[in-house]
Amino acid sequence: MTRQREIISRKDAQPPFFVGLDLxxxxxxxxxxxxxxxxxxxxxxPTHVKRGPEDASKRMGEAIRxxxxxxxxxxxxxxxxxxxxxxxxDIPAGRLVDPANLPGWQNFPLRDRVAEHAQLPVxxxxxxxxxxxxxxxIGSGKDFKSMVLLxxxxxxxxxxxxxxxxxxxxxxxxxxxxxxIIFCEEPARVCGCGKPGHFEAYAxxxxxxxxxxxxxxxxxxxxxxxxxxxxxxxxxxxxxEEAGKGDELSLEIxxxxxxxxxxxxxxxMHTVDPDGILFGGAMTFGGHESELGRRFLERIxxxxxxxxxxxxxxxxxxxxxxxxxxxxxxxAGGIARMEHQKTKPA
Numbered sequence: 290m291t292r293q294r295e296i297i298s299r300k301d302a303q304p305p306f307f308v309g310l311d312l313x314x315x316x317x318x319x320x321x322x323x324x325x326x327x328x329x330x331x332x333x334x335p336t337h338v339k340r341g342p343e344d345a346s347k348r349m350g351e352a353i354r355x356x357x358x359x360x361x362x363x364x365x366x367x368x369x370x371x372x373x374x375x376x377x378x379d380i381p382a383g384r385l386v387d388p389a390n391l392p393g394w395q396n397f398p399l400r401d402r403v404a405e406h407a408q409l410p411v412x413x414x415x416x417x418x419x420x421x422x423x424x425x426x427i428g429s430g431k432d433f434k435s436m437v438l439l440x441x442x443x444x445x446x447x448x449x450x451x452x453x454x455x456x457x458x459x460x461x462x463x464x465x466x467x468x469x470i471i472f473c474e475e476p477a478r479v480c481g482c483g484k485p486g487h488f489e490a491y492a493x494x495x496x497x498x499x500x501x502x503x504x505x506x507x508x509x510x511x512x513x514x515x516x517x518x519x520x521x522x523x524x525x526x527x528x529x530e531e532a533g534k535g536d537e538l539s540l541e542i543x544x545x546x547x548x549x550x551x552x553x554x555x556x557x558m559h560t561v562d563p564d565g566i567l568f569g570g571a572m573t574f575g576g577h578e579s580e581l582g583r584r585f586l587e588r589i590x591x592x593x594x595x596x597x598x599x600x601x602x603x604x605x606x607x608x609x610x611x612x613x614x615x616x617x618x619x620x621a622g623g624i625a626r627m628e629h630q631k632t633k634p635a
Contacts, residue, residue, distance in 0.1 A: 291576065291613040292428070297327045299361040305368040305629065306360070308353050308409070309622030311416060312374045314338060314390035317345070319352045320618040321360040321367070324626065326427040328619070330359035342385070342397040350406025370411045371625030372403055373419030373617050380461040383413045389444075389481065412625040416617055418455045418464060420610075421448020423620030424567055428612040433564035437557050438610060439466070439550070440570035444481060445489045448620075449561060453627065456561075467493070471552060492549040494525035494572045501528055501542050511538040529574050533581050543574060543581065544588045551592025558593070558601045569610030576609040 302323040311318040313336060320331040334352050336345060349372075357364055377386040383400025385391065400413040414422075421430075421438035430436040430450070440446035445467030449456040456463045467489040468482060480487035481495065490496055502523055505511060512531050513523070521527055532539035554566050568586070575582035586609065594602045612619060 291578075292611045292615075294328060294331065294615055296331065297323070297329060299329065302327065302329055304366065305626075306362055306366055307622040307625045307629070308356055308367055308370045308407075309419075309618035309620070309625065310349060310353070310370065310372045310403075311419065311617030311621060312336065312345075312349075312372065312391075313416070314375070317349060317352065318614070318618045319349075319356045320615070320622065321356050321362065322619060322622040326423075326619055326623060328615070329362070330356050331615075331618070332356060332359065336391075338391055338393070342391070342394040342399060343402060346399065346402035347406050349403050350408075353403075353407040353409065364409065367409060368629045369625040370403070370407055370409050371414065371419065371621030371623070371628075372400060372411050373414050373416040373621040373624075374399060375416050376462070376465070378413070378415065378461050380413055380415070380457055383411070386461075412621075412628040414455065414621060414624045415448070415457065415461070415464065417446030418448040418450075418457065419618075419620035419624060420446070420569065420612075420616035421450050421620065422455060422623050423612050423616035423618075424569070424610050425450045425620075426623045427619065428616060429567050429608055429610050430565060433606070435561070435563040437466075437561060437563050437566045438616075439553070439566065439568050441492070441494065441550075441568060441572035442570040443493060443495050445493050445553075446570070449563070451561070451563070455624070466553070466557065469553070469556060471549065488549070488553050492546050492553065497525040497528055497542055497546055497572070498523050500545070501538070504538055504542070509538050512536040513539060525572050529581060532574075533579070540581075543585060547585050547588035548592050551589045552596065554589060554593050554607065555597045558597050558605055562601065563605065565606030565608065567608055567610045569613070569616065573609055582609070 321329040404411040424430045435451040438448045447466035472486040477486035478490035480490040528539045
């Protein structure tokens with residue numbers, strides 16, 4: 290069950306305080322959190338990608354100040370800002386490299402420009418790693434020593450946390466599990482990055498829509514045909530709606546997606562051996578709150594038990610994330626908190 294956001298007052302909060310930003314292709318989420326990960330204020334601003342990264346950096350600085358004001362704090366009470374951004378990126382340098390969701394923002398020193406506009410120190414992180422850290426800190430993974438979060442949406446994001454350590458890799462590309470190879474024969478489905486056989490090409494929301502379209506074009510009967518004729522857009526949400534009404538093709542596509550995700554989860558289990566693997570993002574089909582979501586998760590688990598070492602299959606927790614869309618800004622703030630703890634005087 291996705292946790293509802295609760296806003297606490299300044300008098301109930303525990304300092305020090307941090308601001309978390311979750312940068313997306315459409316919106317930027319901004320929240321002030323306390324030392325326990327509780328939210329004091331929250332708001333969003335549009336990204337306006339076409340205006341460029343400098344404009345966004347300036348508005349992020351303004352949004353940080355506004356979030357601090359809404360939390361009834363002074364800027365001097367905020368220890369650090371955490372910024373979660375889509376990749377690709379150079380994390381030590383604080384620089385975007387070639388982010389697919391932010392065209393025209395290549396090679397931009399985002400961390401330092403936001404810090405300049407906010408007049409606060411900024412910690413830079415991958416957005417999926419930020420969401421994973423949020424779940425690890427106060428969400429579904431709070432009882433884990435290690436975990437993986439797969440965020441299911443247009444693509445597949447992945448964050449790997451092992452004993453408070455975020456696996457970023459030597460070149461800031463650790464955890465790019467959406468681009469691991471799930472099919473190596475020819476022809477393979479082509480990922481949005483242009484490479485063949487990647488996990489995203491089979492198990493993302495984009496892949497759900499593509500595989501459904503192929504089935505319809507091949508003549509498969511489905512109630513989706515009527516919805517599309519009436520002007521509906523073919524996406525994972527529409528497929529889920531029809532699956533929930535009993536459409537055979539829609540349910541088949543969703544359960545096939547779960548099978549692919551189970552295969553991916555086994556690869557992670559045999560590589561990382563985490564306490565748990567969590568599934569979050571926009572494509573969880575209602576999670577535990579819907580019959581379809583429960584069937585989806587059970588199908589993932591079945592595939593894992595079929596393919597994984599028995600020891601791991603019995604001990605690895607497979608579940609949904611609980612922080613929903615708040616995981617990114619909470620986790621970004623939590624990563625800033627870790628950085629603050631490393632740098633403050635003993």
